[in-house]
Amino acid sequence: MNEMKKLFNKKEIVAVSLDMQGSLMSAVHNGEFMKQRAIKFFKSLGVLDVPILVTQQYTKGLGMTDEDVKAAIKDFSYIDKTSFSCVKNSEFMQALKSTGRKRVVLTGMETHICVLQTAMDLLDEGYEVYIVEDCTSSRAKIDKKVAIERMFSEGVKVATYESILFECLGGAGSDEFKQISKIIK
Secondary structure: OOOOOOOOOOOOOOEEEOOHHHHHHHHOOOOOHHHHHHHHHHHHHHHOOOOOOEEOOOOEEEEEEEHHHHOOOOOOEEEEEEOOOOHHHHHHHHHHHHOOOOOEEEEEOHHHHHHHHHHHHHHHHHOEEEEEEEEEEEEOHHHOOOOOOHHHOOOOOEEEEHHHHHHHHHOOOOOOHHHHHHOOO
């Protein structure tokens, strides 16, 4: 029987921001919508002390993480990569393993390329993988849609950023709840 926990716990998850670079952000479908939700998610994860790993695809050619996204991530640092899957990057895998967490929530772009390949490879490595649907995007809406369907059929779970946050909180009244409520309004 599957013993995996169903609800999110802030002490068990690690978030990944894949390639949210400024040069790509303006090219993806609903980029501004995704960006604003990702900013709220990352700020809230900072309140919860959830680690966030950041990757950048070929920084030399595609530039840095969007400035607003960068500002939302507590203790920002990034891992430069050229492989589409983060799993193929040894620095990323070392950082992921050092968190000691096996539940990975993926955000970023593009959903049908780097997010999909990372998700599939993480499954193969034994991680429990979630796509934060409202914090991912692709240039074409159909590419994102098909990628999410494919990942779901392969065992990746789908969630939204608010769902994850409120599961981690578990209830109202805490200082964390008050801080996060202000962020997501």
